[in-house]
Each structure stands twice: as C-alpha cells, then as structure tokens.
Amino acid sequence: MKSLLLSLLLIPALAVAADDAKPKRPGKGGTGQKPDPEAIFKKLDTNADGGLSLEEFKASPRAQKNADKADAHYKRMDKDSDGKLTLEEFKPHPPRKGGKKAGETKPESPKTEVPGPETPKKEV
Numbered sequence: 001m002k003s004l005l006l007s008l009l010l011i012p013a014l015a016v017a018a019d020d021a022k023p024k025r026p027g028k029g030g031t032g033q034k035p036d037p038e039a040i041f042k043k044l045d046t047n048a049d050g051g052l053s054l055e056e057f058k059a060s061p062r063a064q065k066n067a068d069k070a071d072a073h074y075k076r077m078d079k080d081s082d083g084k085l086t087l088e089e090f091k092p093h094p095p096r097k098g099g100k101k102a103g104e105t106k107p108e109s110p111k112t113e114v115p116g117p118e119t120p121k122k123e124v
Contacts, residue, residue, distance in 0.1 A: 051084030052122045 042048075052075055058061055063070035064112050075081075077089050 038087065041087050041090050049084075051086055052090060053084060057085065 040060075041052065044052055044060055046056055046059070054071070058067060058070050060070075063073075074085070077085055079089055080111050
C-alpha cells in the first residue's frame with residue numbers, strides 16, 4: 001500500500017522535472033528572450049543577396065502556416081514596394097496601439113481637479 005501511494009506521488013514529480021529539463025526554444029516558453037531578427041533574416045535569405053523575396057519569406061515555417069496571411073504581411077512590410085524586404089523592413093516594429101514608438105512614454109496630461117459635490121461652508 002505504501003509503495004503504491006509513493007508511486008502515485010512520485011510520477012507527477014518526475015513528469016514536472018522532465019519537462020523542466022527540456023531546452024527552451026528562443027522566443028518561446030519561459031526564456032523571455034526574443035529571437036534575433038538579423039539571424040532570422042540571414043537564415044531566410046537563402047541566396048544571400050541582402051533582401052528577402054516573397055518566395056524566401058514564404059519558405060519560413062511561420063509563413064507556411066497560412067500562405068494568404070503571409071502574402072498580405074509581406075506586402076505590409078515591403079514599405080517601398082520593390083519586391084524585396086531589406087533588414088530594416090524586416091525588423092519588428094513597435095505595436096500600433098496608442099501610436100507610440102519603442103521606448104516612448106505616454107506624455108503626462110495636465111492634472112485638473114475634478115469638481116466634486118459642493119460642501120456647505122460652516123460658519124463659525
């Protein structure tokens with residue numbers, strides 16, 4: 001009975017330990033590191049011409065998941081519409097939400113006092 005109970009407790013502990021021992025992929029899991037865009041760009045630039053064609057871009061694992069979205073994303077990234085992505089065009093840009101640039105903080109608005117309910121003045 002004791003060995004059965006011990007086995008039931010030991011199995012989940014071993015499973016958790018085995019999961020922690022797996023190496024984490026960059027940009028995934030709990031490492032907190034984002035993949036290096038320059039390294040990804042060089043890997044995708046198979047002909048080493050310094051630009052990514054649509055075919056090179058669509059050969060990436062992420063683009064292969066949804067080819068239609070990959071086409072649209074490529075067109076958005078190709079700012080000068082020359083049919084090639086440069087490293088600068090490929091690098092991630094800050095999110096559009098709020099219209100802020102990376103590292104930019106939201107400007108403080110002037111503090112104005114909100115009028116509250118009038119309180120009657122006490123005469124002394």
